Amino acid sequence: MHAKRPIAARPASIAAALLLLLAAAVAASRAARIFGGTDLLDAPSERRFFAWAYRDPAALRALAATAPALRFGETVCVCDLSGRLDPGWLRVMATYELAHQVVLVPTTSAQARSAPPCRRTALLLRADGTFVLERTRDAPS
């Protein structure tokens, strides 16, 4: 025998049940998309970020191509000698492509000279769009 609930509990339970249904429907539709293999990166911040992040695929490919030559955990200074890339963008995207290294991106040539890691291992972006790896002899192995 169930106890009788106060009247106020009934609309509250109905409201909660409706909210549960909404959440279940959203979760089910997303699950269908995950299993269906459709594009999952459709949330507002995701859409905005990708337009910014993937504006220069060639530079990203060039950066990714340098990764095998770098050591795990190494501190790498990425310098754009061509001056055509935004240092903020380069810094963010370099941290993606070189996820196993500590990436430093100086914003000025003075910064590049003053930072000790930049005097050891540096990736230099040349005007032709390729990166060159420079390592001093005392670079830690």
Next chain:
Amino acid sequence: MTHLLRIALGFVLCAAAGLGLLSGGGRVPRISLETVARAGALGIAVTSPALVLLGLAGLPVTAVSIAAVALVFASLSLRPGAGDECAPPSAPTGRAERLSALVPAGALLVFAGKIVAVPLWCWDHYVVWGMKSRALWTGGILDLTLLQARPFSMANADYPLGLPMAWRVLTLGAEPVALDFKICHVLLGIGVVLAVRQIVRESGALRIWADAAASFVAVSPLFWDTESLGIAEMPLAWFALTALGLALRLARSEPGLGLAAGAALGFLPWVKKEGTSLAVLLLAAPVLLGSTRGLPARLRRARPAAGIAAAIGIAAVLLEWRFLPRGLTSFFAGDWSARFAARMRHPIAVLAPAGSELLFPAWLGFWFFLAAGFALAFRRRRSEALAVFGVVLGQAALYLPVYFATYLDPAAHIRASLFRLLAALLPIGAVGIALAAGAPSPRGAPEDVSAS
């Protein structure tokens, strides 16, 4: 599998540490998934700052020292007087309640599915945070000098160290790799959902509301939008909910939770800079607004928690002053007061982009539910719900002046940040809605839910 087991072991150690704090206050908590999650958050909140301080003192930070620190906190449960009292058993669950619990569980599975399916490169800021996690600690030696390298300022060197250290704690000292980050994200998400469920249940609300609020949170932008995940919003939400749950219980009648509540609140400035204001609101709102009666007693109970939170939080600020170079990029760089004055002449034009951020369908009607919940709480005089809404509205209101002072174009700054910042407050708002709609009336006996 090794990564999963290692993080599981790290979490178990943290949960043991957290249980020490929870039961150190005299009452043994009833063990449930929610309690273990809360204890885990609390354990991370105390072991991470402790290990940073240990490392700065020159002691090695390794898997052994992580375990030792966690066990020291766990041993608090052995103090005389600890565990003298047992938490009351929970009411038996009915079939409808077991069914409703499937919805948040299913939503969490979908969340985990997305984390597995999307590549890690959509979490740029996690790489920035992850870079700190990898760089600050090598071979058992904590070294913060890299933060002072000028180019590192571009990598947000001034962000607090609690989260990078938390990852290292969970990986038992190993350098976290992509898979570790993904496992940790899922763990944080589970923690958020369980925290929402626990806070609502502890308030005596209808159980179906606990599952409804938890389910809604699990399908919210905080979980589906992986960009918000990437900027430490999920951990901030989890630790904030942990602090909120403990602060509410402290304000009700559990003075023994002062240490645990203080530790949880004090860790928030270690997670994000805005954690400082959030910690103040999370303690002040339940104490000042949580009930219409007994304010002096609540203030007395809150005093130890406030002291502990202040000590831990100030340590985070002192670390920043001591180890970071001056002149880092800040939203207040340049003549911010002149910008503020100029933009205040056209406040609607400055804040107009914020309106469109609130209208995204991705919110699933949250702002409407929040307004309805607030009206309901006000009409029914549900003090705890009003206190929780006060946290959400207070923190959101603190964000807005930044857009008047920022050196960035305010519209661009709003588009880049407001959506995710508010997404982190959504779980707290969902708790408020559940307390407003499903909590018992303060004037009468708790509603009988045995038929639900």
